Amino acid sequence: MKPIILDVDTGVDDSLAIAYAAHSPELRLLGLTTCFGNVSVEEATRNSLYVLEQLGREDVPVHAGAGKPFFRHNFKGYAKHVHGEDGLGGALGDAMPKGKAAPLGASRFMVEQARQLPGELTIIAVGPLTNLALAVMMDPDFASLVGRVVIMGGAVTVPGNVTGQAEANILSDPEAAEFVFRSGLPITMVGLDVTMKTLLPRSRLREWRDKDTKLSRFLADAADFYIDFYERANPGIGGCALHDPLAVGVVIDPTFCRTEEMHVQVDTEGLLSTGRTIADRRAKPAHPPNAKVCLEVDADRFLAHFMSRVV
Ligand code: RIB
Ligand code: CA
Numbered sequence: 001m002k003p004i005i006l007d008v009d010t011g012v013d014d015s016l017a018i019a020y021a022a023h024s025p026e027l028r029l030l031g032l033t034t035c036f037g038n039v040s041v042e043e044a045t046r047n048s049l050y051v052l053e054q055l056g057r058e059d060v061p062v063h064a065g066a067g068k069p070f071f072r073h074n075f076k077g078y079a080k081h082v083h084g085e086d087g088l089g090g091a092l093g094d095a096m097p098k099g100k101a102a103p104l105g106a107s108r109f110m111v112e113q114a115r116q117l118p119g120e121l122t123i124i125a126v127g128p129l130t131n132l133a134l135a136v137m138m139d140p141d142f143a144s145l146v147g148r149v150v151i152m153g154g155a156v157t158v159p160g161n162v163t164g165q166a167e168a169n170i171l172s173d174p175e176a177a178e179f180v181f182r183s184g185l186p187i188t189m190v191g192l193d194v195t196m197k198t199l200l201p202r203s204r205l206r207e208w209r210d211k212d213t214k215l216s217r218f219l220a221d222a223a224d225f226y227i228d229f230y231e232r233a234n235p236g237i238g239g240c241a242l243h244d245p246l247a248v249g250v251v252i253d254p255t256f257c258r259t260e261e262m263h264v265q266v267d268t269e270g271l272l273s274t275g276r277t278i279a280d281r282r283a284k285p286a287h288p289p290n291a292k293v294c295l296e297v298d299a300d301r302f303l304a305h306f307m308s309r310v311v
Contacts, residue, residue: 009037009127065106089225
């Protein structure tokens with residue numbers, strides 16, 4: 001079993017990723033760490049606790065992390081139009097989790113786990129990269145102790161999803177993302193290049209509705225809201241992107257995606273392209289690679305696997 005930490009800004013697709021990870025015997029879910037992003041960090045923590053309770057996984061601790069970006073303290077980018085006022089597509093309703101966040105902060109938890117499991121820990125980061133950047137700052141050995149970091153974020157060959165250039169997780173904290181890409185962490189980037197090809201069609205929600213469990217109804221309600229947004233924003237797309245679940249998927253089975261090694265930088269100052277992930281794709285790039293970038297995905301095989309596990 002691979003020991004993992006899932007760093008989330010819970011969100012609908014984060015919830016699906018949590019369910020997928022929690023139900024995958026290949027993974028040992030050490031804890032969730034939370035960040036601002038789709039919602040505030042307090043809401044992301046509440047939602048994470050709630051999702052774990054729906055999964056019967058109250059044993060998994062939730063460590064709260066960054067409430068704002070590294071430098072841009074006037075962040076106003078919550079994605080409630082995508083994920084709903086509660087971040088769960090309205091599926092939370094009036095409910096509240098019974099549990100509370102663990103006392104240790106997110107970045108400190110990452111640092112401690114990396115020290116306890118040198119070379120073994122995988123961190124799957126599916127929100128802004130602030131917690132990860134703070135962990136790198138906290139411990140000079142962190143980058144060499146972590147076995148692997150899988151980031152859902154960025155776009156190398158396709159447009160952004162918040163601006164024409166930038167993807168949401170990177171744009172939410174471009175300086176943290178740039179710091180992480182420069183850190184020496186062993187990064188796999190699962191960006192929009194592959195996640196926008198990995199769709200959950202509304203028709204598949206029927207399977208969850210037919211199961212008619214509390215969990216399956218909850219996830220179907222949340223996903224319905226999320227699909228509404230995707231269909232408004234991308235007419236004819238035929239479903240919602242499984243961004244965060246795909247990052248979990250490539251840890252379970254790396255053959256879901258084909259990767260290429262590249263040197264990736266984040267534009268932190270662009271007039272029109274702040275938050276853009278820029279890869280040097282020349283035959284002789286100026287710098288050695290700092291990431292394995294996913295460029296192609298076996299979307300059908302991934303979706304079948306995801307559906308077999310999530311509820
Ligand atoms: O751009 C998609 C990403 O932004 C996903 O991680 C989604 O949950 C949001 O955080
Ligand atoms: Ca997310």
